Amino acid sequence: MPSESVRSRAGLLLLVSCLAGSARAGVSMEVGPNTGLKSWTWRHDGVSLKLVQRLPDQTRAYLLARGFSREAADMVARNCLFGSMFRNDGDQPLDFDLDDWQVLHEGEVGRLVTRQRWKERLSSMSVSKAGRIAFNWSLLPPRQHFEPGDYNWGMTSYGLPPGSRFDLELRITLGGKPLVARIPGMECAPEKLPEKEK
Amino acid sequence: MKKIFFLLLLLVIFLPAAAIEPGRGLTEVPGHPQAPAFTLKDLDDETHKLADYRGKVLIVNFWATWCPPCRAEMPSMERAWKKIKGEGIVILGINVGEDVDTVFPFTGDYPVTFPLLLDQESAVEGPWGVIGLPTTFVVDPHGRIVYRAVGAREWDDPELLAKVRALKKKKSD
Numbered sequence: 223m224p225s226e227s228v229r230s231r232a233g234l235l236l237l238v239s240c241l242a243g244s245a246r247a248g249v250s251m252e253v254g255p256n257t258g259l260k261s262w263t264w265r266h267d268g269v270s271l272k273l274v275q276r277l278p279d280q281t282r283a284y285l286l287a288r289g290f291s292r293e294a295a296d297m298v299a300r301n302c303l304f305g306s307m308f309r310n311d312g313d314q315p316l317d318f319d320l321d322d323w324q325v326l327h328e329g330e331v332g333r334l335v336t337r338q339r340w341k342e343r344l345s346s347m348s349v350s351k352a353g354r355i356a357f358n359w360s361l362l363p364p365r366q367h368f369e370p371g372d373y374n375w376g377m378t379s380y381g382l383p384p385g386s387r388f389d390l391e392l393r394i395t396l397g398g399k400p401l402v403a404r405i406p407g408m409e410c411a412p413e414k415l416p417e418k419e420k
Numbered sequence: 421m422k423k424i425f426f427l428l429l430l431l432v433i434f435l436p437a438a439a440i441e442p443g444r445g446l447t448e449v450p451g452h453p454q455a456p457a458f459t460l461k462d463l464d465d466e467t468h469k470l471a472d473y474r475g476k477v478l479i480v481n482f483w484a485t486w487c488p489p490c491r492a493e494m495p496s497m498e499r500a501w502k503k504i505k506g507e508g509i510v511i512l513g514i515n516v517g518e519d520v521d522t523v524f525p526f527t528g529d530y531p532v533t534f535p536l537l538l539d540q541e542s543a544v545e546g547p548w549g550v551i552g553l554p555t556t557f558v559v560d561p562h563g564r565i566v567y568r569a570v571g572a573r574e575w576d577d578p579e580l581l582a583k584v585r586a587l588k589k590k591k592s593d
Contacts, residue, residue, distance in 0.1 A: 368570060
């Protein structure tokens with residue numbers, strides 16, 4: 223059972239998150255009260271993208287169970303992965319291409335590590351065929367078309383070390399019109415979450 | 421150490437599956453293209469060919485055990501199967517990239533009675549245009565893809581099933 227002070231702190235964090243979210247129209251951040259993991263949600267006209275931190279150990283456990291060698295699992299796990307839930311609950315078709323998105327980190331512009339890039343990086347590493355197939359499908363597709371009511375889940379990878387901070391500039395086409403938005407102040411999950419107070 | 425591993429395992433298993441809201445509706449596929457042929461085995465080693473189902477309406481669901489929305493929609497798919505079975509409508513679940521030793525235990529937690537086919541080589545999804553899981557298609561009795569759903573749905577939703585049943589009535593088109 224979490225102590226009173228931990229619960230108070232989680233509640234305060236949630237409150238601060240909500241306030242911060244409302245101040246930056248369209249973006250909110252929250253901390254999972256049970257997991258301590260941070261998530262960012264961007265919303266626009268019924269479209270939403272929720273990005274939830276994944277601890278490197280979560281990814282290692284997932285990949286090791288699917289035939290990745292320790293080296294390969296560790297390499298992937300330390301590349302800043304987020305669980306990504308992209309939904310089109312609006313009334314216009316949506317298209318996205320992750321290769322157009324930008325990762326803004328310490329003055330540099332980077333790209334997401336998408337399916338093809340992972341395929342190349344893992345080509346010479348020890349990974350079972352079933353592991354390669356599962357990992358490929360568990361990544362958010364680089365390009366996708368959503369009709370109203372469609373959605374997809376998958377991991378996205380930002381190619382930064384654990385604990386890095388960055389802004390994400392996302393680009394989509396909504397109802398045929400291009401749309402650019404920014405999610406500021408995102409954080410890759412740290413290698414380990416801080417110990418909770420007793 | 422064991423406690424930490426157990427907590428991590430719980431995170432991996434349950435966190436992504438928490439509060440999955442289904443998508444809505446079926447999107448009509450322009451031009452109703454012919455469904456690409458496949459020959460796959462089910463969990464009992466029985467062979468299923470797409471051509472075996474000509475004359476029936478087919479719901480073809482591409483899924484995997486590790487995919488939280490796929491798991492979320494399985495119970496509604498089973499409920500739908502119980503409603504439509506015997507009406508000339510068939511549900512086929514095509515598992516992507518996993519073997520029988522992975523899929524069979526899954527059916528202990530998610531009991532389904534419609535055929536689950538194994539595409540271990542992940543060879544069928546490409547021709548069908550699947551790029552994310554779950555993706556589901558509704559095929560008419562002539563073997564044409566009429567509807568597509570990207571993401572999970574409540575498959576026993578009466579409105580959704582009415583669209584599927586309507587294809588059966590149009591058999592003579």
